[in-house]
Amino acid sequence: MARTYYAQIMSWNWDSIRKESRVNACHEEGECDDGCDKDGHTGAVYLGSVMSLTPSGKFYTFWTTNQTNDDVDRDSRWFEALEKAATKYDGYVEHGDGDPTDLFFYRYWTNEELA
Ligand SMILES: [Zn+2]
Numbered sequence: 001m002a003r004t005y006y007a008q009i010m011s012w013n014w015d016s017i018r019k020e021s022r023v024n025a026c027h028e029e030g031e032c033d034d035g036c037d038k039d040g041h042t043g044a045v046y047l048g049s050v051m052s053l054t055p056s057g058k059f060y061t062f063w064t065t066n067q068t069n070d071d072v073d074r075d076s077r078w079f080e081a082l083e084k085a086a087t088k089y090d091g092y093v094e095h096g097d098g099d100p101t102d103l104f105f106y107r108y109w110t111n112e113e114l115a
Pocket of ligand 1: 026027031032033036037040041042
């Protein structure tokens, strides 16, 4: 099952996601977000919402009760597969600052890569 989620996620257009993260990277200090430093900047790409992407289609937190153990199990394996795919493309996944149901791919680009 984990392999199925991974295969599914790997079928996304990662080359394009990765390229877009370079386009979206901040190029000047001042507009920087977490993850930037003097040697480089991060760029984010919106992947979609937790509800549209995860197997359960639910967003839950420790105080919600509408999820089943099966949901949690499948979703955690799905998130692992997503992290693995993002790592393969030199990036990582984070939830949106404004809306935690939003999922973003982040990649760090060095100043040389951005030049
Ligand atoms: Zn920056």
